[in-house]
Amino acid sequence: MLKIQNYKDKINPLLGNYIPSSISTPAEKALYDVDSMFGLPEKEANEYRFKAIKYAFKHHYENNRFYRNICKEKGITPDDIKSIEDFNKIPLIPHTFFKDYPYGRDFAVWLANLMSIEIPKIVIKGKNPSFDDVIDAFQQAGITVCYSSGTTGKFTFIPRDEKTYKMGQYAIARCSLEMLHHWYDHDSSAYLLFPNPKKTNIYVGKVTNVLFDLVRDVRVAIDRKITTDLLRISMGVTFNFKEKMMSKLVKAANRKMNEEMINNIINWVERMDRKRERILFTGAPFILDMVMDRLIEEGKTYDFGERGGVLTGGGWKTHEEKRMPVEGFRKKVEKVFGIPPENCLDLYAMVEANGFMVHCPEGHYLHIPTTYFHPMVLDEDGEQVSYEEKGRFAFLDSLAMSYPGFILTGDEVKIHERCPICEREGPVLEPEVKRIKGEEIRGCAEEMRRIILEG
Numbered sequence: 001m002l003k004i005q006n007y008k009d010k011i012n013p014l015l016g017n018y019i020p021s022s023i024s025t026p027a028e029k030a031l032y033d034v035d036s037m038f039g040l041p042e043k044e045a046n047e048y049r050f051k052a053i054k055y056a057f058k059h060h061y062e063n064n065r066f067y068r069n070i071c072k073e074k075g076i077t078p079d080d081i082k083s084i085e086d087f088n089k090i091p092l093i094p095h096t097f098f099k100d101y102p103y104g105r106d107f108a109v110w111l112a113n114l115m116s117i118e119i120p121k122i123v124i125k126g127k128n129p130s131f132d133d134v135i136d137a138f139q140q141a142g143i144t145v146c147y148s149s150g151t152t153g154k155f156t157f158i159p160r161d162e163k164t165y166k167m168g169q170y171a172i173a174r175c176s177l178e179m180l181h182h183w184y185d186h187d188s189s190a191y192l193l194f195p196n197p198k199k200t201n202i203y204v205g206k207v208t209n210v211l212f213d214l215v216r217d218v219r220v221a222i223d224r225k226i227t228t229d230l231l232r233i234s235m236g237v238t239f240n241f242k243e244k245m246m247s248k249l250v251k252a253a254n255r256k257m258n259e260e261m262i263n264n265i266i267n268w269v270e271r272m273d274r275k276r277e278r279i280l281f282t283g284a285p286f287i288l289d290m291v292m293d294r295l296i297e298e299g300k301t302y303d304f305g306e307r308g309g310v311l312t313g314g315g316w317k318t319h320e321e322k323r324m325p326v327e328g329f330r331k332k333v334e335k336v337f338g339i340p341p342e343n344c345l346d347l348y349a350m351v352e353a354n355g356f357m358v359h360c361p362e363g364h365y366l367h368i369p370t371t372y373f374h375p376m377v378l379d380e381d382g383e384q385v386s387y388e389e390k391g392r393f394a395f396l397d398s399l400a401m402s403y404p405g406f407i408l409t410g411d412e413v414k415i416h417e418r419c420p421i422c423e424r425e426g427p428v429l430e431p432e433v434k435r436i437k438g439e440e441i442r443g444c445a446e447e448m449r450r451i452i453l454e455g
C-alpha cells in the first residue's frame with residue numbers, strides 16, 4: 001500500500017512527457033507543484049487557486065478578443081479580481097455556446113476565434129471540408145480538437161493546444177490515482193472501456209491516453225476509428241438518403257462489434273484471473289455492466305479482491321431514460337469480480353473542463369481539485385447559492401490556456417463545504433451529478449452507449 005505523500009513521487013517519473021521542463025506560471029504551479037490534489041489545507045489550496053485563476057483570467061482577457069468583448073460588456077477587467085470573493089465577477093460562457101458552430105470552412109474560423117493563443121498556420125484542403133477534415137487539419141498544426149455529443153447529434157467542440165492537453169492528461173492521472181493510491185501499482189493490466197485515444201477525438205478517449213503511461217499493459221474495448229460522421233450516423237441523425245442507408249449498415253456492424261467486445265473482455269478477465277494479475281477497468285460503466293450481466297448469466301464469479309480496481313466515468317445511463325444505480329453497480333462489481341467498493345470509484349468531468357472530480361474511497365463523494373479549479377453553484381438568475389443548495393454547476397478552470405475555461409454547465413449539483421464521510425479538506429459534490437431538466441442528455445459515455453446499444 002502506497003502512502004499519499006509518495007504517490008506523486010511514484011507516478012511523476014512515468015509522466016515525464018506531461019510535465020514541462022520549467023514550471024513557471026501560477027496555473028502550472030497549482031497543478032505540478034502541489035503534493036496533493038485533494039488534501040492541501042484550505043488556506044494553501046486557496047492561495048494556489050487564487051493566483052492560478054487570476055493568471056488565467058488575465059491571459060484570456062489579453063489574448064482572446066471574443067472573450068475580452070464579453071468582459072468589456074460587463075465592465076470587468078483583471079484589476080477587478082482582488083480576492084477569491086471576486087471570482088463571481090468573472091464572466092462565464094454558457095456551455096451551449098460551444099454547440100453553436102457553423103459548417104465547412106467557417107467552422108475552422110469559429111474554432112480559431114475561440115482560441116486565446118497564437119494560432120499556428122492551419123492548412124485546410126477542399127472547398128467544403130467536413131468536421132473531421134477540419135479536426136485533422138488542426139491536429140496537423142498541434143491543436144487537438146476534442147468533442148462530445150448529445151442526444152440530438154449536436155457536438156461540443158473544444159480546441160486544446162499541446163500545453164493544455166498535456167496539463168489535462170496529467171491532471172486526470174494525478175486526481176484519479178490520488179484516490180486510488182492505496183491500490184495503484186504500475187505492474188497492472190488495464191482495460192480501457194472507451195474508444196482508442198489514438199483513433200478518435202472524442203474527449204473521453206483523448207484524455208485517457210495517459211493511461212498507457214501509468215500501467216504496464218492496456219487493452220482497448222473500442223479499437224476502430226471513430227469520427228464525427230460515424231457518431232452522428234450511429235445516432236440516426238442523417239442528412240440524406242445515402243446516409244440513411246448507411247445508418248442501417250452501421251447499426252448492424254455496431255451490434256456485431258458489441259458482441260465481440262464483450263467476448264474479448266471476458267477472455268481477458270479469464271486470463272488475468274489464471275495469472276493472478278492486478279487489473280483495472282477504466283471507462284464507461286455501462287460496458288462493464290454488460291460484461292457483468294453476461295458473467296452472471298453464465299454463473300461465473302471471480303475473486304480479484306485487492307488486485308482489482310475500477311475507475312468509471314462518462315455517465316450512468318443504460319437504456320433510454322434509465323439510470324444505473326451507482327451504489328448497486330459497486331455491489332455488482334464486488335459480487336462478480338470480488339473487487340471491494342473502496343477500489344471502485346467514479347469520476348466526473350466534461351469536455352469543456354480540465355478539472356476531474358473523483359470519488360473518495362471512503363464515502364464516494366466527488367472531491368474537487370481546488371488548487372487549480374474553482375467550482376460554483378448558481379441559481380437560474382446566475383446568483384451563487386450557498387452550500388447544500390441545489391443549482392447549476394459552473395466553474396473557472398485555470399488549466400485551459402487555449403480557450404476560456406470559465407463555463408456555465410447544464411449539470412445540476414449540490415456542494416458540501418467538506419466531505420460528510422472522509423477527512424480530506426475542501427468541498428465535494430454529491431456522489432452523482434444529473435443534467436438539469438430540459439438540457440439534452442450528454443455525458444461522455446453517452447455517444448459510446450449509442451454506438452453500441454442503439455439500433
Ligand SMILES: [Zn+2]
Pocket residue numbers: 360362363364365367419420421422423424428
Ligand atoms: Zn470524501
